[in-house]
Amino acid sequence: MTPARWAFVATLVLTLATLAFPLALFGAPPDLGSAPMAEGFKTPILALEFAEDVGDIAFLQGEGAAALRAWLVEVQFLDWFFPVAYAGMAAVFFLGMALRGRFLAAVGVGLALATIPADWQENATINGILAEIENPLCSSDIEPADGRDDVVLRDCLPRGYFDEASTEVELVSYAFDSFLPVRVEMLRIDTWIKWGLIAAYAAWLAAMLWMDRRRILAIPAAVGALSIAATWISGSNGHVAELMGILLIPMMLTFPIAAVMYLRDKPAKTGTPQGEDAA
Secondary structure, three states: OOHHHHHHHHHHHHHHHHHHHHHHHHOOOOOOOOOOOOOOOOOHHHHHHOOOOHHHHHHHOOHHHHHHHHHHHHHHHHOOOHHHHHHHHHHHHHHHHHHOOOOOHHHHHHHHHHHHHHHHHHHHHHHHHHHHHHOOOOOOOOOOOOOOOOOOHHHHOOHHHHOOOOHHHHHHHHHOOOOHHHHHHHHHHHHHHHHHHHHHHHHHHHHHHHHOOOHHHHHHHHHHHHHHHHHHHOOOOHHHHHHHHHHHHHHHHHHHHHHHHHHHOOHHHHOOOOOOOOO
16 A cells, blocks of 8 residues: 555544544543533533633532542543544544645644644643642641731742742742642643644645545534634633534544545545556
């Protein structure tokens, strides 16, 4: 087989891995704690990813949410491998298109591969949030120093903590009693970098399929990209984000469906010069 055909076969293999993670490994979340998720959210991981402030992660706090936090820690561990599957699926598909003569598809390879470290960075930030919720830096028995009314991080952290700390960390230590507000803001940035990359390669997939006259297949990819844009425009509205999660399923399934169609095609139909051997 030619390299292009191997790339499309790899797309199918990584599709199976992509489906296996959510279906076989993640499972269903345990019951929520006493605090509800932000309005519109039904999926805990989406509610966490799209949190806008500390109030949006209240559903993860307290003893009643201990089982949910433990489940999310397990999900986060598995999610170190999940990006390799779903983004790798997209990357090898675009590679197959590029090897068939659609050289602009190489842009899609780059966008898909960039999603992997972006997802890992988001995971690291989420892990920091879960760890601090589980083990708060400031306990209830800490007394505020210097005659202040409220406890701040400065009162809770060891003396040597700030010896090599940045100016930003020092400022935060005087303003908050935890790093959660900062971590949530970091998560918001990390989340939108990841989802922005997914939207970009979904839109690029739609463009590539449209140029290859596979316009019906281009529709789910375009809708998926637009759903991510709509979630961003809505300010991470829970209803829109949940709908986005549903609309991304047919977008992701476009990769294996298109891969099968390209495996059945002759190279001339996908942009490869007529003189080349059949893939």
